[in-house]
Each structure stands twice: as C-alpha cells, then as structure tokens.
Amino acid sequence: MDLSAYLTLRTQIQLFTVPFALSGVSLSLAxxxxxxxxxxxxxxxxxxxxxxxLFIAAFAILAFYHLRIYQTVVLINPSTGQVAGxxxxxLWIETEKLFFETLLLGVLALLLMRRERPLSxxxxxxFGGLGLATALLANxxxxxxxxxxxxxxxxxxxxxxxxTGLQMRAFGQALGQMRFFYNSVYMWIHPPLLFASxxxxxxxxxxxxxxxxxxxxxxxxxxxxxxxxxYLMLTFGILIGYPWAIAAWEGSPWWWAPKINMALxxxxxxxxxxxxxxxxxxxxxxxxxAILGITCFLAxxxxxxxxxxxxxxxxxx
Amino acid sequence: xxxxxxxxxxxxxxxxxxxxxxxxxxxxxxIATIAATILVGALFVAATVYSFFAAQTDPAWTETYxxxxxxxxxxxxxxxxxxxxxxxxxxxxxxxxFKKRVLVVSSAALLLVTLLLAALVNxxxxxxxxxxxxxxxxLVVIVMTAIRSTRLTYLHESFLIRMGxxxxxxxxxxxxxxxVLQAGRASQLAAFWIATALIMAxxxxxxxxxxxxxxxxxxxxxxxxxxxxxxx
Numbered sequence: 001m002d003l004s005a006y007l008t009l010r011t012q013i014q015l016f017t018v019p020f021a022l023s024g025v026s027l028s029l030a031x032x033x034x035x036x037x038x039x040x041x042x043x044x045x046x047x048x049x050x051x052x053x054l055f056i057a058a059f060a061i062l063a064f065y066h067l068r069i070y071q072t073v074v075l076i077n078p079s080t081g082q083v084a085g086x087x088x089x090x091l092w093i094e095t096e097k098l099f100f101e102t103l104l105l106g107v108l109a110l111l112l113m114r115r116e117r118p119l120s121x122x123x124x125x126x127f128g129g130l131g132l133a134t135a136l137l138a139n140x141x142x143x144x145x146x147x148x149x150x151x152x153x154x155x156x157x158x159x160x161x162x163x164t165g166l167q168m169r170a171f172g173q174a175l176g177q178m179r180f181f182y183n184s185v186y187m188w189i190h191p192p193l194l195f196a197s198x199x200x201x202x203x204x205x206x207x208x209x210x211x212x213x214x215x216x217x218x219x220x221x222x223x224x225x226x227x228x229x230x231y232l233m234l235t236f237g238i239l240i241g242y243p244w245a246i247a248a249w250e251g252s253p254w255w256w257a258p259k260i261n262m263a264l265x266x267x268x269x270x271x272x273x274x275x276x277x278x279x280x281x282x283x284x285x286x287x288x289x290a291i292l293g294i295t296c297f298l299a300x301x302x303x304x305x306x307x308x309x310x311x312x313x314x315x316x317x
Numbered sequence: 318x319x320x321x322x323x324x325x326x327x328x329x330x331x332x333x334x335x336x337x338x339x340x341x342x343x344x345x346x347x348i349a350t351i352a353a354t355i356l357v358g359a360l361f362v363a364a365t366v367y368s369f370f371a372a373q374t375d376p377a378w379t380e381t382y383x384x385x386x387x388x389x390x391x392x393x394x395x396x397x398x399x400x401x402x403x404x405x406x407x408x409x410x411x412x413x414x415f416k417k418r419v420l421v422v423s424s425a426a427l428l429l430v431t432l433l434l435a436a437l438v439n440x441x442x443x444x445x446x447x448x449x450x451x452x453x454x455x456l457v458v459i460v461m462t463a464i465r466s467t468r469l470t471y472l473h474e475s476f477l478i479r480m481g482x483x484x485x486x487x488x489x490x491x492x493x494x495x496x497v498l499q500a501g502r503a504s505q506l507a508a509f510w511i512a513t514a515l516i517m518a519x520x521x522x523x524x525x526x527x528x529x530x531x532x533x534x535x536x537x538x539x540x541x542x543x544x545x546x547x548x549x
Contacts, residue, residue, distance in 0.1 A: 228524045235520065239513045243506060256391050258365045265361035272354035275347050282344065292351075299358070310365055311372040312379070 001156045005072040010144060013065050017141040020058055024135025027051040031128035035121040045113045048124050051131050052106040059103060062091055062140060073152060075174055078159055078167040084175055087148070088183045092191050094145050098138040100192075102130040104199035108226075112203065119222055122206045151177065186244035193237030194263075200230030201270075201300055208293030215286060223293055224277055231270050238263055249313060259314035262303040269296045342417055350405050357398050364391050396440070399493060403451055404428055406486055441498060448494040455487040477529055481522025488515030 027050055034044040066089050077084045092100040109127040112120040143149075151174065158170030181187060207223035210216065241263075245254050254260065273296050276289045307315050367387065371378045378384060404424055427450060435443030461468065462479045492512035495505050522529065 232517075232520050232524060236513075236517055239509075239516070242509060246506070256364055256368075256388050258368045261361040261365045261368075265358040265365075268354040268358040268361070272351040272358075275350050275354070278347055279344055302362075306365060310369045311376065312368055 001074065001076060001152075001159050003073065003152060003156050006069060006152070009065065009068050009072070010149065013061070013144050014141055016058070016061060017139055020054070020141050021135045021139050023054055024051075024131055024139075027054060028128045028131035028135060031131070032125050035125035035128065041116070041121060044121060044124055045110070045116075048106065048110050048113055048127065051127070052103070052110050055099070055103040055106055055131075058099070058140070059091065062096060062099075062144075065144060066091060069148075075155075075171070075178060076159075078164070078171055084171070085178050085183065087178055089145065089148060090182070090187050090191065092195060093182075093187075094147050095138060095143060096140045096145075097195075098130070099134050099140045101195050101198060102127070102134045104196055105130060105202055108199050108203055117218070119207055119210055119219060122210070123203055126202065126206060148182070180248035184244060184248065186240060190237055190241045190244060193233045193240070197230040197233035197237060198300060198304070200226045200233065201297055204230060204293060205297035205300075208290045208297070211286065211290035211293070220277075220280065220286075220289075223290075224274075227270065227273060227293065227296075231267075231274060234263075234267060234270065238267060252313060254313045257314055258306050258310040258312040259303070262299075262306045266296070266299050266303050269299050346405060350402070353398055353402050353405065357395070357402075360391070360394055360398065396497075399497075400428075400431070400447070403447060403490070403493065406451060406489065444494075444497050448490055448498065451490045452487060452494070455483060455490060459483045459487060475526045475530065477522045477526035481519045481524075481526065483519070484515050485519025485523060488512045488517075488519055491515060 027047060031044065031047040031051055034040040034047050070086050070088050073087050075084045075086070076082065105123075106127050109120070109123045112123050114120075155170045155174040158166050161167060204223045204226040207219045207226065210219040211223060241260075245260075269292070273289065273292045276285060276292050279285045280289060364387075371383065371387070375381065375383075404427070427447065431443040431447040433443075434446050459480070462476075462483050465476070489512070491508055495508035495512055
C-alpha cells in the first residue's frame with residue numbers, strides 16, 4: 001500500500017486552510033452585517049452568493065482530493081497480492097460534516113433571498129453564522145479526513161510488517177471499513193439526505209420564530225413547506241439507514257443506540273408538529289405549533305450534538 | 318363559534334353543533350397523536366441519557382448483560398405507546414368508512430382482544446392480531462379511495478391527498494409489523510421495503526398533491542408527441 005502520492009496531495013490540500021478561513025470569515029461577517037443592518041440589506045444577496053460560491057469552490061477542491069484518494073490509494077490483499085479495492089470516500093464525513101451542512105443551508109438561503117423579506121435575511125444571517133463557525137472551528141482543509149488518514153497510516157504500517165497475522169488483521173479491518181462504511185451505497189444516500197433535511201428544518205425553525213412575533217400566514221407557510229420537505233428527506237434517510245445497519249453492524253448491539261434514539265425522537269417530534277398544524281385556526285394552536293416547531297429544531301441540535309457527546313455505535317464520542 | 322350564534326337561524330343552530338362535534342373528535346385525535354409522539358420522543362431522550370451515564374460508569378457496558386436488560390426495559394416502555402398510536406391510527410383512518418360510535422366501540426374491542434391475546438398467548442399474538450386488523454382495514458380504505466367510493470369521508474377533497482394519506486398509514490402499520498413481529502427473519506427486509514415504498518409514495522402524494530395535480534393537468538393539456546412510425 002503505497003501512500004506517497006496520497007501524502008503529498010494531503011499536504012497540498014492543507015495549503016487551502018488559511019485562504020478558506022480568511023475569505024470565509026470575512027464574507028460571513030459581511031453577510032451577517034448586511035442581513036442585520038437595514039441600510040446594508042441591498043448587498044445581502046450578493047454577499048450570500050459570494051459565500052455560497054466560496055463553499056462550492058472549496059467543495060470542488062475537496063471532491064478533487066477524494067477523487068485522487070480513490071485513484072492513488074489501493075488496498076492489496078497480502079495473501080494473494082491482488083487489488084482488493086479502492087476507497088470511494090463520500091464528501092460529508094468527519095471534518096466535512098459541518099462544511100457540507102453549511103453549504104446546503106447556504107443554497108436554501110440564497111433561494112429565499114430572491115424575495116426580500118425579514119425571513120430571508122434571518123436565514124441569511126444564520127448562514128453567515130454557520131459559515132463563520134465552519135471557517136473558524138470546522139475548516140475541512142486543516143486536517144482533511146483525520147480518521148481515514150490515521151487508518152490508512154496504520155494499515156500501511158501493518159501491511160509492511162513481516163508478521164502475516166498482523167497483515168491479515170489490518171487488511172480485514174480496512175476491507176470491512178471500505179465495504180460497509182466508505183464505499184457503501186447507503187453512505188452516499190443516508191447522510192446527505194439527513195443533512196439536507198437539517199438545512200430545510202433550519203429554515204422552518206426561523207419561520208416558527210417569526211410566527212411567534214406576528215400571525216403572518218406567509219411565515220407559517222414557509223415553516224410548513226420547509227418542514228414537510230425536511231420531514232420527507234428525514235423519513236427516507238432514517239429508513240434507508242435500517243438495511244445498512246443490518247449489513248454493517250451484524251452481531252453488534254445497535255438498537256436503542258443513542259444517535260438512533262435521537263434521530264427517531266426527532267422524527268416523532270416533527271410528526272407531532274405536522275399534526276398540530278392541521279388545527280392552526282383553533283385558539284392557542286398557532287402559538288403551540290410555533291413552539292413545537294422551535295422545540296423540534298432544538299431537538300435537532302441535540303441530535304447533532306449526540307454524535308460527539310454520547311458514546312455508542314454511530315458516535316465519535 | 319359561540320359569538321357567531323347570535324344572528325343564527327334555528328336550522329343553523331341545529332347544524333352547527335353536529336359540525337363542532339365532528340371537528341372536536343378530529344381535534345381530540347390530533348391532540349392525542351401529538352401527545353403520544355411527544356411521549357415517544359421523551360422516551361428516546363430518556364434512553365439516550367441512560368446510555369450516557371451507563372457509558373460513563375462502564376465504557377464497555379454494551380457488551381454486558383446490562384445492555385440486554387436495557388433493551389428489554391426500553392421495548393417494554395415503547396410498546397404501550399406504539400399500541401396507543403396504532404389504536405389512534407385505527408380511530409383516525411377508518412373514520413372515513415365508519416361512524417364515530419362504531420369506531421370507538423370497535424377500537425375498544427380491538428384493544429381488549431389484543432391485550433387478552435397478549436396475556437393469554439403471548440405479546441406477539443396480540444401484535445399480530447392488532448396489526449393485521451389495522452392493515453386489512455387500511456387496505457379496504459385504499460381500495461375504496463382508488464375506486465373513488467362516495468362512502469368515504471375525508472377532510473380533504475383532493476384524490477391525491479386521500480390516496481397519499483391512506484398509503485402512508487398502511488405503510489406505517491406494515492413498518493411497525495416488520496419491526497415488532499419479524500425481528501431476525503428473512504421476510505423482515507421485504508416487509509421493510511414494501512413499507513418504505515408505501516410511506517414515501519404516501520408522503521409525496523399528501524405533501525405535494527397540488528404540484529402533482531398541476532403536473533398532471535399540464536401533461537393532459539400538452540400530451541407528449543406520438544413517436545414517428547417508420548413507413549415500410
């Protein structure tokens with residue numbers, strides 16, 4: 001397993017750390033300012049477009065990095081000497097999660113900003129906030145795919161040893177990770193659907209906040225439209241995770257695991273929200289629905305944080 | 318509603334309470350469904366909190382007997398709530414077919430038989446009876462919706478919303494059956510995919526009935542050109 005080309009490329013990719021951080025921070029701050037200050041709002045759409053453009057350019061660079069990993073890192077079976085596979089790594093794992101989530105929210109914010117209304121600027125400011133957090137705290141170029149990197153180094157080291165048992169163990173482990181995690185077709189469907197649903201739920205959340213401020217049906221419609229879009233993707237995303245779990249975690253205890261609990265909790269809460277909306281005209285239901293929508297989003301943040309805070313299958317805590 | 322009563326005629330005064338009772342029934346069902354979903358959500362949060370503290374005490378607790386007892390305990394808390402949700406679905410969906418009193422009595426009987434079967438035979442038999450009955454009734458609703466039967470009553474007039482709602486609720490019954498009844502069996506995955514297809518089709522039809530209807534109308538107005546037929 002020759003990693004020289006991969007290591008050179010990784011060093012080159014890390015050169016984008018500072019340019020991405022600087023441009024990300026300045027564009028995010030400018031966007032937040034443009035959305036918050038009424039006289040500057042005429043610049044908000046252009047700034048949001050520029051920030052989305054930056055994220056798309058960074059995404060293209062990361063996609064090239066992933067493509068080169070696929071082309072250069074080859075796993076060879078030590079007992080036969082034949083190629084066992086290549087790592088097809090998706091673009092929304094490890095340090096790229098928040099980056100990807102922010103990009104999706106940015107696209108939605110840009111679509112909303114075609115119509116100038118308070119909701120659009122609030123979502124734009126939130127996009128700016130997440131852009132700032134990504135550039136400062138979750139820059140994907142600082143240490144690209146650290147878990148994969150560590151695993152590749154460990155596997156290469158084990159495969160180059162003279163201990164056949166160690167070689168086979170490392171090979172088996174890397175092959176399992178490759179088949180059931182990185183290269184799994186579910187990995188290419190399940191996480192992006194969930195991230196896209198989170199972006200849609202964020203817009204719904206902001207709309208629910210506006211619902212508390214005034215009984216404007218435009219905000220309620222936005223809250224519902226984005227909640228149902230998010231719910232559709234969340235439902236399919238959760239469902240598609242089930243056959244994957246059966247295949248990847250066979251024999252391991254995963255049912256009632258923390259992240260799965262929280263994802264199901266989120267689904268049940270949004271089910272409650274969508275039902276409560278049926279009787280908006282009833283006394284007290286407008287406020288109840290808005291509060292339920294806000295609670296759902298707080299549950300979403302908790303679900304996201306569970307991955308990092310509570311140990312279990314599906315977790316990095 | 319009370320404020321509007323003053324100028325009403327006698328006939329309106331008779332008609333309004335009937336409408337209110339029907340709406341109250343729907344509203345009560347919706348509130349009960351929301352309460353059940355929030356309770357299920359709270360149960361999942363409680364499970365996560367328990368997992369967190371268990372992992373703090375023993376990081377390898379999922380490999381001990383504690384994890385098996387945790388799963389059993391959580392299932393025992395979840396199943397009554399799922400049962401309540403299915404009964405509410407039973408009260409919700411066939412209301413399109415039956416009168417309210419018939420529904421309430423038949424649902425109570427259904428619940429009683431389920432609990433008796435669970436107590437006398439085992440919980441699997443109870444679930445099997447309940448889910449099979451729910452699925453059959455929902456299947457009848459789907460067929461009647463598909464043939465546009467006038468015996469069904471819906472909140473919405475749109476055919477796509479009606480069909481979507483019926484498919485979605487049938488899919489949920491099949492999904493719960495896949496998890497509760499067939500754990501570890503080969504047919505579980507087949508049932509799961511059928512449920513997934515029903516749920517997703519139902520959701521798309523319910524959520525985007527307007528857009529799908531507009532698309533259908535546009536296609537009817539501008540039918541695709543017929544393919545050229547080559548002359549021999």
